Amino acid sequence: xxxxxxxxxxxxxxxxxxxxxxxxxxxxxxxxxxxxxxxxxxxxxxxxxxxxxxxxxxxxxxxxxxxxxxxxxxxxxxxxxxxxxxxxxxxxxxxxxxxxxxxxxxxxxxxxxxxxxxxxxxxxxxxxxxxxxxxxxxxxxxxxxxxxxxxxxxxxxxxxxxxxxxxxxxxxxxxxxxxxxxxxxxxxxxxxxxxxxxxxxxxxxxxxxxxxxxxxxxxxxxxxxxxxxxxxxxxxxxxxxxxxxxxxxxxxxxxxxxxxxxxxxxxxxxxxxxxxxxxxxxxxxxxxxxxxxxxxxxxxxxxxxxxxxxxx
Ligand SMILES: Nc1ncnc2c1ncn2[C@@H]1O[C@H](COP(=O)(O)OP(=O)(O)O)[C@@H](O)[C@H]1O
Ligand SMILES: [Mg+2]
Numbered sequence: 249x250x251x252x253x254x255x256x257x258x259x260x261x262x263x264x265x266x267x268x269x270x271x272x273x274x275x276x277x278x279x280x281x282x283x284x285x286x287x288x289x290x291x292x293x294x295x296x297x298x299x300x301x302x303x304x305x306x307x308x309x310x311x312x313x314x315x316x317x318x319x320x321x322x323x324x325x326x327x328x329x330x331x332x333x334x335x336x337x338x339x340x341x342x343x344x345x346x347x348x349x350x351x352x353x354x355x356x357x358x359x360x361x362x363x364x365x366x367x368x369x370x371x372x373x374x375x376x377x378x379x380x381x382x383x384x385x386x387x388x389x390x391x392x393x394x395x396x397x398x399x400x401x402x403x404x405x406x407x408x409x410x411x412x413x414x415x416x417x418x419x420x421x422x423x424x425x426x427x428x429x430x431x432x433x434x435x436x437x438x439x440x441x442x443x444x445x446x447x448x449x450x451x452x453x454x455x456x457x458x459x460x461x462x463x464x465x466x467x468x469x470x471x472x473x474x475x476x477x478x479x480x481x482x483x484x485x486x487x488x489x490x491x492x493x494x495x496x497x498x499x500x501x502x503x504x505x506x507x508x509x510x511x512x513x514x515x516x517x518x519x520x521x522x523x524x525x526x527x528x529x530x531x532x533x534x535x536x537x538x539x540x541x542x543x544x545x546x547x548x549x550x551x552x553x554x555x556x557x558x559x560x
Contacts, residue, residue: 277358280354280357280358280359280360281360283307284359284360287307287310287362288362289359289360289361289362289363290360290361290363290364290365290366291360291366292351292354292355292360292361292363292366292367292368293366293367293368294355294367294368294369294370295367295368295369296369297325297326297369298323298324298325298326298367298369299322299323299324299325299348299352299367299368299369299410299442300321300322300323300324300325300365300366300367300368301321301322301323301347301348301351301361301363301365301366301367301368302321302363302364302365302366303319303320303321303363303364303365304319304320304321304322304347304348304351304361304362304363304366305317305319305347305362305363306343306346306347306350306362307350307362309343310362317481318340318480318481318482319363319364320344320347320481320482320483321483322344322347322348322351324442326440326461327460327461328461328463329437329440329441329442329443329461330433330436330437330443330445330459330461330462330463331443331444331445331462331463331465332433332445332447332452332453332455332456332462332463332464332465332487333345333444333445333446333447333465333466333467333483334446334447334448334450334452334453334464334465334466334467334487334488335466335467335468335469335488336467336469336477336479336488336490336491336492336493336495336496337448337491337492337493337496338479338496338499339466339467339468339469339479339481340467340479340481340483341414341446341467342378342414342446343481344444344446344467344483345378345412345414345444345446346378346412347362348410348412348444349374349376349410349412349444350362351363351366351368352368352371352374352410353374355368356368356370356371369408369442371408371409371410371442372406372408372409373404373405373406373409373410374409374410374411374412375400375401375404375405375409375410375411375412375441376411376412376413376414377394377397377398377401377412377413377414377416378412378414389419390419391419391420394416394418394419395428398413398416398428398432401413401436402432402435402436405436405439405441405443406439406440406441407439407440407441408441409439409441409442410441410442410443411436411441411442411443411444412443412444413432413433413436413443413444413445413446414446415446415447415448416428416429416432416445416447417429417432417447417449418448425449426449426451426452429447429449429452430449430451430452430455433445433452433455433462434455434459437459437461437462440461448491448493450487450488450489450490450491453487453488456487463485464485464486464487465483465484465485465486466483466484466486466487466488467479467480467481467482467483467484467488468480468481468482468483468484469488469492471492471495476495476498476499477492477495477496477499493514494507494510494511494514497510526550526553526554529550533546
């Protein structure tokens with residue numbers, strides 16, 4: 249009986265596969281339509297180039313945060329095609345990047361999008377580099393994985409692409425990472441791709457002065473003595489002023505002696521100008537005229553300054 253059934257069906261294999269494919273499409277579209285009604289999504293307009301979203305939401309984070317999700321706007325066009333997003337950890341940078349990318353993807357698959365109003369172009373690709381992942385078995389370190397993903401993006405992005413880069417350059421030393429992040433950002437800026445670049449390197453925010461079309465945004469947060477750090481999850485114009493890393497570490501429950509030691513070290517590092525002052529003084533010394541006693545006195549003073557700076 250089985251063989252008979254199988255042979256009977258085999259004659260209609262093509263029609264059956266086609267019907268199954270059509271039903272699968274219908275299933276996806278019906279699910280998207282249902283969620284659009286249920287969650288108040290809008291029909292996006294296809295634009296010739298600009299991307300404008302008002303009150304956009306990340307559908308998954310929105311559901312997870314109950315009624316407390318803070319929607320945000322996005323505005324990308326020729327005069328602002330590179331958005332540089334700063335703000336403390338946990339502020340909502342990654343969520344914002346993914347929100348924009350998800351809206352673009354949903355628009356392009358023919359769905360409504362989670363926003364109050366949406367106008368989006370048809371991108372030739374959506375390139376993303378988000379989060380760290382290891383490929384240790386494959387013999388590639390976290391940083392190697394990050395760099396090869398970045399390489400693919402930098403080679404592939406065009407002026408019609410959407411590029412989402414989250415904390416690029418994190419996997420190496422600070423100066424290395426900063427240098428790579430800035431060079432990658434400059435390269436992408438030159439392609440004209442719509443780029444959203446979230447970074448903890450505040451040094452990059454000064455690029456706004458040199459690169460037309462690069463705009464600083466940050467996620468609002470506020471610190472006060474009594475309640476610590478408050479996150480508003482709201483994306484607003486301008487660069488963030490500081491990273492609040494130590495504050496976030498405190499919220500996460502690091503032992504108090506560790507966070508207060510970190511705060512002192514940070515103050516010392518931030519006044520790192522001392523080192524440069526010492527280097528300049530040293531370079532300017534006329535050793536031929538220096539007596540051994542004067543040299544010793546200088547050494548004594550410099551050591552005092554360095555130790556004082558590190559322990560303040
Ligand atoms: N717009 C938002 N509204 C409400 N909560 C948010 C919003 N964005 C982020 N969050 C919450 O903050 C957490 C951290 O967000 P994330 O995007 O990972 O921050 P960042 O990348 O700045 O460190 C999320 O897991 C979510 O719970
Ligand atoms: Mg993040």
